[in-house]
Amino acid sequence: MTSVNATREEEHMDEERRQSNSDARTREHTEDRASESPEARSREEADDRSAEPSGGDDELLQELVAYLRENRTKLREEWAQRISDAELLQVMSDEEIFSEATEVYDNYMDALETGSIENLQTYARELSERIIPRGVETDEVLGIVLLLRDALARSLFARYQEDLGLLNRILDSYEPAANRIAVTVGVSFVEERERVIHEQQEAIRELSTPVLQLRDRLLILPIIGVLDTSRARQLTEQLLGAIRDNRATVVVIDITGVATIDRTVANHLVQTVEASRLMGASTILTGLSPDIAQTLVDLGVDLSMMKTVADLQGGLEEAERLAGYRAAAASDTET
Amino acid sequence: MSVAILRQGDVLIASIQSDLSDTEVIELRQQLAELVGSYRLRGIVIDVGALDVIDSFVTRALRAIVLTARLRGAETIIVGIAPEVAIAMVQFRLNLDPLRVALDLDEALAMLDRRNQRGAEDGG
Amino acid sequence: MADEVRVRIDGDADLVTARAEGRAMAERLGFPRPDPTLIATAISEIARNIVMHAGRGEIILEPFEDANRYGIVVTAVDEGPGIRDVEAALRDDVSGRGGLGLGLPGARRLMDDFELESNAETGTTVTMRKWRFRDELARLREERRRGA
Numbered sequence: 339m340t341s342v343n344a345t346r347e348e349e350h351m352d353e354e355r356r357q358s359n360s361d362a363r364t365r366e367h368t369e370d371r372a373s374e375s376p377e378a379r380s381r382e383e384a385d386d387r388s389a390e391p392s393g394g395d396d397e398l399l400q401e402l403v404a405y406l407r408e409n410r411t412k413l414r415e416e417w418a419q420r421i422s423d424a425e426l427l428q429v430m431s432d433e434e435i436f437s438e439a440t441e442v443y444d445n446y447m448d449a450l451e452t453g454s455i456e457n458l459q460t461y462a463r464e465l466s467e468r469i470i471p472r473g474v475e476t477d478e479v480l481g482i483v484l485l486l487r488d489a490l491a492r493s494l495f496a497r498y499q500e501d502l503g504l505l506n507r508i509l510d511s512y513e514p515a516a517n518r519i520a521v522t523v524g525v526s527f528v529e530e531r532e533r534v535i536h537e538q539q540e541a542i543r544e545l546s547t548p549v550l551q552l553r554d555r556l557l558i559l560p561i562i563g564v565l566d567t568s569r570a571r572q573l574t575e576q577l578l579g580a581i582r583d584n585r586a587t588v589v590v591i592d593i594t595g596v597a598t599i600d601r602t603v604a605n606h607l608v609q610t611v612e613a614s615r616l617m618g619a620s621t622i623l624t625g626l627s628p629d630i631a632q633t634l635v636d637l638g639v640d641l642s643m644m645k646t647v648a649d650l651q652g653g654l655e656e657a658e659r660l661a662g663y664r665a666a667a668a669s670d671t672e673t
Numbered sequence: 674m675s676v677a678i679l680r681q682g683d684v685l686i687a688s689i690q691s692d693l694s695d696t697e698v699i700e701l702r703q704q705l706a707e708l709v710g711s712y713r714l715r716g717i718v719i720d721v722g723a724l725d726v727i728d729s730f731v732t733r734a735l736r737a738i739v740l741t742a743r744l745r746g747a748e749t750i751i752v753g754i755a756p757e758v759a760i761a762m763v764q765f766r767l768n769l770d771p772l773r774v775a776l777d778l779d780e781a782l783a784m785l786d787r788r789n790q791r792g793a794e795d796g797g
Numbered sequence: 798m799a800d801e802v803r804v805r806i807d808g809d810a811d812l813v814t815a816r817a818e819g820r821a822m823a824e825r826l827g828f829p830r831p832d833p834t835l836i837a838t839a840i841s842e843i844a845r846n847i848v849m850h851a852g853r854g855e856i857i858l859e860p861f862e863d864a865n866r867y868g869i870v871v872t873a874v875d876e877g878p879g880i881r882d883v884e885a886a887l888r889d890d891v892s893g894r895g896g897l898g899l900g901l902p903g904a905r906r907l908m909d910d911f912e913l914e915s916n917a918e919t920g921t922t923v924t925m926r927k928w929r930f931r932d933e934l935a936r937l938r939e940e941r942r943r944g945a
Contacts, residue, residue, distance in 0.1 A: 529934060532934050532937065533932070533934050536932070536934060536937075574760065575756065578756035578759060578760070579756060581756075581776070582755075582756060582776070585776055585777070586776075587780070609760070609763045609764060612759075613756070613759035613760050613762075613763045615774065616754045616758075616759035616762060616763065616769070616774050617754055617756065617759055617774070617776055618752070618774050618776035618777075618780055619776070692813050692817070693813075694809045694812060694813050695809035695812065695845065695848075696810070725816065725820060725834060725837060726816050726834065726837045726838045726841050727838075728838050728841040728845075728900065728903075729842060729900045729903060730841075730845060755834075756830075756831070757831035757833075757834035757835075758834055760831040760834070761831060761834045761835050761838045761907065764835065764906055764907055765838065765903040765906060765907055766902075766903060766906060767903065
């Protein structure tokens with residue numbers, strides 16, 4: 339039986355393509371890992387105490403949630419007090435804190451009771467969307483969730499202090515659930531922040547790869563800044579689309595403003611030039627720094643497909659010749 | 674009909690209308706070979722704009738057409754390769770010479786004219 | 798499986814269908830350009846192999862996803878005589894005519910994951926996969942996970 343598992347491994351591969359297909363089947367649930375061992379532990383201990391009369395973990399959980407719900411007003415007050423003492427959420431008014439606190443509390447209870455964090459995640463994301471523009475920081479969000487955790491834990495201590503055994507079992511139920519809630523809220527907040535940042539980055543990226551029409555049938559693409567694979571891909575699409583829309587016959591790609599490129603991007607660039615050729619346009623690459631030129635040579639990148647000119651001015655002159663705006667050179671190569 | 678072929682003077686224009694099966698590709702190749710044999714042509718323009726996929730089979734067929742036409746003194750130019758198809762062909766690393774390409778029909782005809790002019794100038 | 802699409806390959810006309818179905822699913826799954834074309838092209842190559850070397854077989858298209866990515870799995874199955882020299886079939890020839898003319902190295906270049914199983918008794922199965930990160934955030938998460 340011949341079996342070959344052949345994963346792409348060449349320089350063309352970009353950051354995304356590093357793993358073999360076995361990884362594709364792996365699922366990662368970071369939020370579950372945090373609560374795995376305590377739960378397993380408490381389940382073990384529950385088994386050991388199977389002789390005792392008071393109900394299983396689930397019943398205990400329901401009981402403590404019911405208790406926490408009953409005392410909602412008081413506990414929410416205590417929590418708000420802790421928040422104020424810790425000087426968190428100063429950007430928000432008392433009314434805002436109150437209304438958000440009520441929602442957080444109720445969602446907290448639901449999450450404790452059902453063990454499901456999906457609703458909590460949705461709520462946490464929405465909450466983050468609201469408070470991030472207000473300037474609320476990550477440490478504040480984590481801080482207030484932990485303060486709520488503390489306030490609730492204290493009240494559980496107070497309630498069950500007479501019976502240490504029972505208190506322990508109550509905490510065994512409470513702690514993993516409460517920890518998972520804290521992690522969920524924290525992670526949702528951080529993710530929302532990152533999403534916003536990347537949205538902004540995308541917008542900037544799109545603006546920074548303009549394809550300009552220099553003359554009829556002559557395009558110029560000046561690239562400035564960091565050229566990574568994702569940007570290179572975007573660049574290719576924009577360029578090829580522009581070639582089609584402008585019926586361009588010559589393209590000048592200027593990389594004066596690019597400091598370094600790696601093998602993946604270099605190959606991507608070459609492929610872009612080849613693809614441009616298939617659409618009837620020839621490419622002139624200008625602005626290669628000695629560094630980049632050396633890199634390309636070292637990488638063994640095939641530059642035979644395109645003309646390279648050291649400076650932009652020279653490149654533009656060559657481009658105009660190619661496009662027929664200047665007297666053609668003796669060796670006129672079409673495509 | 675999957676391919677429309679018309680003759681404009683001494684230039685043949687083949688317009689592919691939709692995705693072709695391998696059999697249809699071979700038929701096209703044979704048809705063009707026949708026409709190139711029957712007429713004195715200086716150029717063939719093949720519009721592949723309707724092809725969403727140009728794979729190794731189509732490329733081989735196009736290459737064969739180019740070489741056959743050349744034997745009869747005609748130059749073949751492929752037009753209408755879409756951006757995504759161009760990227761696929763390049764990434765696939767298909768062997769693309771001796772294919773000549775232009776963006777569209779107008780470009781191709783202009784190219785054939787230039788070639789013709791040059792040929793005349795060289796006294797060929 | 799619910800979202801699976803199967804295309805019987807009995808002749809070269811079925812290649813047209815296989816390409817179209819592959820493109821359609823890729824677009825439905827949200828692959829940005831030029832991926833649907835890359836996928837359809839790879840499908841074209843491996844589906845043709847079925848026709849040329851086994852006479853008939855099947856192309857199976859299914860979506861797949863995990864925490865950070867979405868993608869498509871393309872499987873080409875036939876009960877043909879098998880590929881004797883798998884190594885040669887996958888070898889990337891500098892001249893471009895490598896791979897025994899089976900187009901496999903090229904198809905592999907267009908996809909992200911590529912597996913080939915072939916023997917004379919049971920035939921050939923090619924499994925290819927193409928995927929994308931859901932968004933920048935998912936890509937970051939994955940890079941961090943791998944300690945990039």
